[in-house]
Amino acid sequence: MGKGRLEAFSDGVIAIIITIMVLELKVPHGTDWTALKALSPVFLSYVLSFVYVGIYWNNHHHLFQAVHKINGRILWANLHLLFWLSLTPFVTGWMGENHFAPLPVALYGGNLLMAAISYTILVRALLAHHGPDSTLARAIGKDFKGYLSLALYLVAIPLSFLNPWIGVSLYALVAIIWFIPDRRIEKQIAE
Amino acid sequence: MGKGRLEAFSDGVIAIIITIMVLELKVPHGTDWTALKALSPVFLSYVLSFVYVGIYWNNHHHLFQAVHKINGRILWANLHLLFWLSLTPFVTGWMGENHFAPLPVALYGGNLLMAAISYTILVRALLAHHGPDSTLARAIGKDFKGYLSLALYLVAIPLSFLNPWIGVSLYALVAIIWFIPDRRIEKQIAE
């Protein structure tokens, strides 16, 4: 089974997710700086989510460069990842419109955690299908970044109830860690 | 006539359907668990519809792997399927926002039934174009799952007026039946 349509469908879903989030930036009625300034928490959460969805697209792109074949299990593991990503506009809107209140910030992190877990499941399904000696297996390696992210989310979520800005800062930290695309795969393919 | 653009267009429409459904998950005003809990029926119907649309995409993907050529009739049979799928966000929203009331649950099933019928019509149009000795014809075979689904929908819709949860349970049962992608086609292509 070829990977073409899985890539095309994922590109479509991720493109829509990253774009419809802007619909949460509701056009304000006033025309002065005050009206605009009131939108700043919504805008800030939009930027964070745009970067996150962008990171997922970049990593998905890198990951599938080393993929040669797929199966039914991989299709569902991919849809599972898309499911959690599809909730991003909702958790982003809830966090932004409520000025980073504790529960919305924790839920935002919970969604990031589920997306990260589902990405890990997708990687495992791909590895199981390609075998331990594949380019993919060498490219993934020990997946240090992946486990570090999971750990940081698990710390950030409870701390959000103490002070939501700790949570937001840790989410931003994970984003920075991933900002650089996964060069492991680029290297392995080059070799 | 090549199948490339039909696949690309279908991927686009299905990607949008599966993603805009999340817009029915309206951001609540409160920031506590009560506000979130009030969304649970909408979320539950979102999950069910996400799985259903995912199943249709998977089956469409599998089906077209064995397709070699298309014609005008197939284009319209495919658009007919996309029409019923495009109503999914509406029936999902109506069912979720009304806490699974009888008529919305029955209408949700009616939409599933129409989608299943239109999928069957699409399969018939493809079979007519490929002939009874094609890989496709061997892969489809007797289509037991397809007829079982139609029968279950026909039972579920009237029972929804008795108790909507019977309807929802039967819809979930059909989803579970289809959860595993259509291996018949994978097998036939492998042979």
Add this chain to the structure above:
Amino acid sequence: MGKGRLEAFSDGVIAIIITIMVLELKVPHGTDWTALKALSPVFLSYVLSFVYVGIYWNNHHHLFQAVHKINGRILWANLHLLFWLSLTPFVTGWMGENHFAPLPVALYGGNLLMAAISYTILVRALLAHHGPDSTLARAIGKDFKGYLSLALYLVAIPLSFLNPWIGVSLYALVAIIWFIPDRRIEKQIAE
């Protein structure tokens, strides 16, 4: 210049147009048949527009099968067509929510007319680039259906002010005329 991205971009835009129209089908508050019946004009206009956008996609698909090369002028002629198609959700919503009042029905026809004119311009731009002896030129021929559609729209729009249902009936008639995809191109390519 290859036609691949023009096709992909057009598929994307048309897929989104045909899908976001369903957002005009607002989820009703009631859960009985009365609530559903109140939606029937919106639903009827949704069906008409779905068929129309489907026809444009089918014809676009057929048209570009005979296209071998594009240029900057063709890119803009295509965007011009997409512009009028992009207004379909708006005119559909206005017509449906106002129960087929005269001006909304006339404007709906005006939009169909502009889409048809822009499609004709696109065809002319493609013909100019491919020459009078191309497969495309032979496939288009005298374009009887195209001119008949323009004439019917020009009749339907003023008659909508007399009785909107005359307008709607003529729009439906044009849709029926085009329902069968443009076999001229299929024939020419086969030859």
Add this chain to the structure above:
Amino acid sequence: MGKGRLEAFSDGVIAIIITIMVLELKVPHGTDWTALKALSPVFLSYVLSFVYVGIYWNNHHHLFQAVHKINGRILWANLHLLFWLSLTPFVTGWMGENHFAPLPVALYGGNLLMAAISYTILVRALLAHHGPDSTLARAIGKDFKGYLSLALYLVAIPLSFLNPWIGVSLYALVAIIWFIPDRRIEKQIAE
């Protein structure tokens, strides 16, 4: 790394941006010309933004025809461009619904300026990856149009506070300058 998915993803995001802007054209309650006329500023800003997003798609299309390879930095430079383009529906809606008030017009220009800067950054990243002797480098040349646009935006934004129509006119002027796709690249590839 191939450019295929970057093109597909960009096509998807740009297709969605150009299409969801129409959702700002809210269906009016009245059915007469007055109701329609009240929408004219929103419609005018929709047309301007449609043309602008169309220009970006055309230029992106032309640009990537001369691109042979991409890297992680280019992926992010492209996402950065898509970020500013994704804000277009918001700034368009704010400008249109407020009848071209000074601050919304200036912000619209600010968004155009950021999109232009991010496009320039993308071009630089591509040039750095392809080298000074590449087809791409020859095709871009001195990029006179690009610098002229930046200069016109920088003039238009402050003048919008004096009279918003000066700003809008200058934005329209830049659109006219870019309306003809970037023939430099077409020429270089032809050579």
